[in-house]
Amino acid sequence: MQSYIDELDTGILPFVDYEGYDDRYPTLSVQSFPAEFYDEIRHASRMLFQIFYKATKVFQQAPDEFALNMDMPENLIPYLHRGNPLGLPTWLSRFDFVLDTQGRLRMVEINADTPCFLIESYYANEVGARYFDKANPNEGARDELERFLKRVYERTSQENSKYNTVKSSEANPFVFACFHDYLEDLGTTQFLMNTMQSACPEADVRFLSFYDMVIDDEGILLPDGSHASNLYRLHPMELLIDETTATGEPLGEMFLDLYNEGRFNLFNPPEAIILQNKSFMSLVY
Structure with missing residues (x-):
C-alpha cells in the first residue's frame, strides 16, 4: 500500500x-491537534527545563554523599561538575509527555543524555504533514536547530581558544560519533552532523565510529593525526563510564579524565545524566 512512508528519503532516515x-x-496513521495544543507543549517544555536546570544546580552543589544517595554511579560523580561552553546541563534533550484520562499533559521523563527521535521530528513529520495536507506543527523548527548548532559550534570554538587546546593554525575538528552498525544511532548522528555542516560551512565536521575511536595523552586521536576538539557522542554515559580496554583498563574513566582536563568538549556534557536519573525526578517534584 502506497503511503507517505514511500516519500521518506532513506538517505536521511x-x-x-x-x-x-x-x-x-513509521506509523501509517496520522493524529493532529489544535495549534494551541502544540503551543502548550512548547510552553510546558520551556518552563519545565528551567525547573530542571535549577534542580541540577542543587544536585551539583550538594556533597558527593547526596549524589550517592540519589543512586548516581560513584565512578561518574567526579565528572559532573566541570563547566561547559553553553552553561547548560544538557544541550539537546527531549521531554516525553502523555495525556491523562482528562486530556491533561503529563511529563513522564526527560531524555537528556542521548535523545533520539530527531529525524522524525525535524524531517519525517513534515513529509507526513505534506502528504496528508495538514499543517506542519514543527514549521520553522529545522531552522531553529541550525541556529542552535551554529551557536554550539561558535561557543565550543571560543572555549577551545580560551584553553589553548587549539591554535589558530590548527584544525578544530567537531567529531560526531556513534556505533555505526546501529542504524538509528547512525542516522541520528549523521542528521545532526549534516545539519551542523549546513549551518556552519566553515566547520571541520567529521564522523567517527566508536569502534575506531582511539585516545592518547592528548585526547581523541583522529586518523589524520589531529585531535578532536569537540565530540558529539550518541553513547549513553552510564555505559561509557564502565567501558574497559581489552586488557581491563578503565577506558571510560580515562576518556572522562581527558575531558576534565579540557582536552575536548562533550555534547551532551556528562552532567546531562543527572536529569535522567529517576531519583532526580523526586528532587524536582
Whole structure:
C-alpha cells in the first residue's frame, strides 16, 4: 500500500526498514491537534527545563554523599561538575509527555543524555504533514536547530581558544560519533552532523565510529593525526563510564579524565545524566 512512508528519503532516515520486522518503522496513521495544543507543549517544555536546570544546580552543589544517595554511579560523580561552553546541563534533550484520562499533559521523563527521535521530528513529520495536507506543527523548527548548532559550534570554538587546546593554525575538528552498525544511532548522528555542516560551512565536521575511536595523552586521536576538539557522542554515559580496554583498563574513566582536563568538549556534557536519573525526578517534584 502506497503511503507517505514511500516519500521518506532513506538517505536521511535510514531505519525505515529493519531487518527481521514485518512492518516498516513509521506509523501509517496520522493524529493532529489544535495549534494551541502544540503551543502548550512548547510552553510546558520551556518552563519545565528551567525547573530542571535549577534542580541540577542543587544536585551539583550538594556533597558527593547526596549524589550517592540519589543512586548516581560513584565512578561518574567526579565528572559532573566541570563547566561547559553553553552553561547548560544538557544541550539537546527531549521531554516525553502523555495525556491523562482528562486530556491533561503529563511529563513522564526527560531524555537528556542521548535523545533520539530527531529525524522524525525535524524531517519525517513534515513529509507526513505534506502528504496528508495538514499543517506542519514543527514549521520553522529545522531552522531553529541550525541556529542552535551554529551557536554550539561558535561557543565550543571560543572555549577551545580560551584553553589553548587549539591554535589558530590548527584544525578544530567537531567529531560526531556513534556505533555505526546501529542504524538509528547512525542516522541520528549523521542528521545532526549534516545539519551542523549546513549551518556552519566553515566547520571541520567529521564522523567517527566508536569502534575506531582511539585516545592518547592528548585526547581523541583522529586518523589524520589531529585531535578532536569537540565530540558529539550518541553513547549513553552510564555505559561509557564502565567501558574497559581489552586488557581491563578503565577506558571510560580515562576518556572522562581527558575531558576534565579540557582536552575536548562533550555534547551532551556528562552532567546531562543527572536529569535522567529517576531519583532526580523526586528532587524536582
